[in-house]
Amino acid sequence: LKSAESEKEMANMKEEFEKTKEELAKSEAKRKELEEKMVALMQEKNDLQLQVQAEADSLADAEERCDQLIKTKIQLEAKVKEVTERAEDEEEINAELTAKKRKLEDECSELKKDIDDLELTLAKVEKEKHATENKVKNLTEEMAALDETIVKLTKEKKALQEAHQQTLDDLQAEEDKVNTLTKAKTKLEQQEAGGATAAQIDMNKKREAEFQKMRRDLEEATLQHEATAAALRKKHADSTAELGEQIDNLQRVKQKLEKEKSELRMEIDDLASNMESVSKAKANLEKMCRTLEDQLSEIKTKEEEHLRMINDLNAQRARLQTEAGEYSRQVEEKDALISQLSRGKQAFTQQIEELKRHLEEEIK
Numbered sequence: 207l208k209s210a211e212s213e214k215e216m217a218n219m220k221e222e223f224e225k226t227k228e229e230l231a232k233s234e235a236k237r238k239e240l241e242e243k244m245v246a247l248m249q250e251k252n253d254l255q256l257q258v259q260a261e262a263d264s265l266a267d268a269e270e271r272c273d274q275l276i277k278t279k280i281q282l283e284a285k286v287k288e289v290t291e292r293a294e295d296e297e298e299i300n301a302e303l304t305a306k307k308r309k310l311e312d313e314c315s316e317l318k319k320d321i322d323d324l325e326l327t328l329a330k331v332e333k334e335k336h337a338t339e340n341k342v343k344n345l346t347e348e349m350a351a352l353d354e355t356i357v358k359l360t361k362e363k364k365a366l367q368e369a370h371q372q373t374l375d376d377l378q379a380e381e382d383k384v385n386t387l388t389k390a391k392t393k394l395e396q397q398e399a400g401g402a403t404a405a406q407i408d409m410n411k412k413r414e415a416e417f418q419k420m421r422r423d424l425e426e427a428t429l430q431h432e433a434t435a436a437a438l439r440k441k442h443a444d445s446t447a448e449l450g451e452q453i454d455n456l457q458r459v460k461q462k463l464e465k466e467k468s469e470l471r472m473e474i475d476d477l478a479s480n481m482e483s484v485s486k487a488k489a490n491l492e493k494m495c496r497t498l499e500d501q502l503s504e505i506k507t508k509e510e511e512h513l514r515m516i517n518d519l520n521a522q523r524a525r526l527q528t529e530a531g532e533y534s535r536q537v538e539e540k541d542a543l544i545s546q547l548s549r550g551k552q553a554f555t556q557q558i559e560e561l562k563r564h565l566e567e568e569i570k
Contacts, residue, residue: 275537282530286523293519300512303505310502317495324488328481335477338470345467352460356453363449373434 271540275533275540279530279533279537282526282533286526286530289519289523289526293516293523296512296516296519300509300516303509303512307502307505307509310498310505314495314498314502317491317498321488321491321495324484324491328484328488331477331481331484335474335481338474338477342467342470342474345463345470349460349463349467352456352463356456356460359449359453359456363446363453366445366449377432
């Protein structure tokens, strides 16, 4: 009985040993499997850690590059703002220059118009001066002709006066003859009354007859001379009065012409003074016009320079805006990459934590 129980116990122990051996083999196999799995998990963990580190490095590099891009973008935006402000300042200056140029062009055009008006005035004044000088010349010639006429009439008047005096002298001579004959007759009559001889009486009669004849001739001549003298006196008086009137008229005309000549001389002086003033004004205007043209040329040069600067600044601003846009796009890409890397890092970290937890569970 004991043997049977021992055998049964041995059988049970053997069976239990086999079970234990089998369980041990299973445990060993499971241990090896777990060790292999642990090694794989550790390798996977290391790989994940390396990948996480690589992703972290990439993330840090991306963040650094992103920060650099942001700084560059900010600098570019500041530069774009500066260039824009400079361009606006240049455009404002250019607008002022354009307004000043337009004003100078208007002033220059007005000055040129004034110069043209002055040239017309100068030509008109010069024409009037020549016309006045011709008038003075004509008046001078007329006055010379009047002087000649006055001299001629004065000579004629003097000749008439001399002829009149000669007539008076001739008349006086005839009167002297009449007086002489009258004295001779009186003497003869006295001789007859004193008892002259027959011969003397005959001679006296002859002389009386001759005297009567001479007396008649003398009376006729005297009457003729008196008539002639009266006619000559009247003619002389008329001629003298007429010549005097002509001379007076000519003198008045001469005085009038001299007054006109003096007035024309003064007018010529005024015209010459006006011409000088107009010439000076024209010279001053031409000088001002040249100055304005120089200023206008300088402003045009400055305007062209400012336009070139504005175009350069606009081109620079466009280029900077393009670069800023490119940097903005790169920043957005880097932000997206950083987000992607952050999500990847977080996922890898979760995987590592999951592996750690799983490994701990497997070890237990």
